[in-house]
């Protein structure tokens with residue numbers, strides 16, 4: 001039985017993880033849950049899953065929960081997230097949104113807990129700090145991003161340095177790794193094929209209309225700007241210890257190939273499946289074993305269209321790939337630039353982006369203000385080594401402030 005602490009249990013990844021736990025009660029238990037604002041959803045989850053502890057957004061919400069569940073350990077706010085991260089458990093699923101995931105993840109790693117990571121901002125802003133700490137503590141960092149789960153699966157048994165194993169046992173990480181490049185796939189988002197000019201007036205509603213994945217609003221806007229892919233390049237660099245110039249973005253609108261790895265002998269290994277986050281969530285929670293998400297195959301004449309599997313005669317019949325348009329989706333180059341600058345530059349970019357996405361969602365700025373302002377913030381901010389979690393959080397705050405000031409908001 002694995003005890004799982006879910007940070008961000010009312011979001012898209014959190015609720016899908018709980019669905020997996022509900023269907024695999026012999027394997028998993030949700031020992032802790034957290035939400036920021038969806039209190040009613042959390043109350044339903046507490047009733048069903050009976051966790052030992054929860055964390056909510058505010059003191060008032062904590063009081064509401066306390067009245068109804070007097071025996072529960074209750075925490076609140078950002079400090080509460082760091083506190084609940086200390087609870088005894090086998091694995092922490094970090095599905096928080098944004099930079100708020102960094103401090104609790106670092107705390108859980110420091111206590112030696114394995115991490116299932118859906119919060120990419122943790123690695124974007126704190127990549128070196130977080131992965132150094134994982135190695136030091138022998139902690140597994142299991143990716144819950146579909147692309148990174150794919151890369152992880154392609155690397156298993158092929159060079160022996162998939163992140164989980166490398167961090168759990170640093171001695172097995174060989175200096176010679178036969179990886180030629182990582183082919184990171186991208187759906188292209190709702191504005192694939194558009195010109196830069198034509199994106200000037202796009203609305204929040206248009207940007208939230210993702211063609212393939214149903215996700216939270218922040219990541220969906222990141223997909224529309226393709227900053228999501230930039231963040232994922234940085235995430236891959238840290239998870240797999242591969243330099244940025246060996247990470248090659250391939251736009252693949254069908255979202256069937258979730259990423260690939262090319263090896264030095266010319267082999268390319270891909271991981272495929274229907275776009276379903278339960279696959280990476282299930283693998284991370286049940287690692288090293290796969291979860292049985294499908295029923296057993298029984299005969300080729302079965303109606304494949306309804307059994308939840310990928311059918312290569314229908315949705316898998318035509319898989320296409322194209323280069324991303326970096327002149328249109330400027331966030332991709334900004335991400336590579338921040339990695340090249342190193343230190344706290346990715347944290348600067350991430351902080352500015354998070355603030356700008358929130359402003360766009362609130363209707364305060366235009367869509368293209370996002371890439372243009374991030375570039376200006378990167379030009380102006382002082383780049384230095386990222387020394388601690390506090391240092392990164394200070395950088396994040398400063399970058400947000402500068403983004404707001406630059407737009408005169």
Ligand code: MN3
Pocket residue numbers: 145146147232
């Ligand atoms: Mn992804």
